[in-house]
Amino acid sequence: MKNFDTVSLSFDTNNHDHGRCIHTAMKVADKLCLSRSVRLTPARRRVLELIWESHHPVGAYDVLSKLSQESGKTAPPTVYRALEFLMEQGLIHRIESLNAYVGCAHPAEEHAGLFLICTDCGCAAEVHDEAIDQAIVTKAATLGFRPEQRTLEVRGTCPDCRPNS
Amino acid sequence: MKNFDTVSLSFDTNNHDHGRCIHTAMKVADKLCLSRSVRLTPARRRVLELIWESHHPVGAYDVLSKLSQESGKTAPPTVYRALEFLMEQGLIHRIESLNAYVGCAHPAEEHAGLFLICTDCGCAAEVHDEAIDQAIVTKAATLGFRPEQRTLEVRGTCPDCRPNS
DNA sequence: ACTGTAAATGTTATAACATAACAATATTAT
């Protein structure tokens, strides 16, 4: 992770042009998969689109029921395989505290994000912060622990849901 | 959280006197529940003991099967109710990335810990770090997000499991 | 001690999340 000054989502969940989010995400995904010679098959692509339908984390069974509606009966492995693929490619992140998945706007670079999850509206914003990363690495090093992967999820209230101010 | 200089566990999982961990934890729990006028009933107490049997996070159904062994058939709600109570009182923490629970050595004070989870031996150490807390709070404030609760879990290799060095 | 109330536990069923195992099909390389 070099330089993400931009935040994936600034909580303007209702006011931004989300069609553009989706369009960009899908284009990035296509390009990335092409460059990596991995196949973003129709099923995988559709699951990614469904996850990108909002900035709310989506459960596997939500995806499943949408797929079933549009393509006839679909079984859980179909969804979980697609999710696995998308995770491997960094195209989505899993929100552990919700058992749900959310699209990543910066799949090209390996990174460990921080998710700010609004308990009011349900939106999740992925942000990055060098100071946090550094503090975690330093702490781990102090204790002789070698970090490999991490989960950082903060629940609270987003600016859109705060009683003004 | 004022001042936890000490780490709950320093990864000496096999070499420390774990009987003492358990004993202390149970005494602290008894005292805390008394002071709060909440009831650490035999069932709740036993679940807490079972969770404290090691520094490895324990799944609800692991607890369930142990209870079933020792007390005859037990149903999931029994365990989940006890876990809920113990969580409310801060006596245990839930590790989201493992769907498992681990004892807290500092239940008296509200705090947000950081869990270092060894993917090799499975132990989980709860640590605290002011720099991390501060960095997260600062980042949230910058974005206008009001944090209320958080999950911070780092998976990796603990010092005991590193190929020496 | 009796009794009303609230808290805790028991019980049954089911919801929600996830994977194992194997068969069938599609893609790619030779």
Add this chain to the structure above:
DNA sequence: ATAATATTGTTATGTTATAACATTTACAGT
């Protein structure tokens, strides 16, 4: 074309968690 590999289909099951309602227990006020 053929073989090897990747993907998808299908069935069954494993794992984690909660809803709903009955029963029992603890406890405060009389």
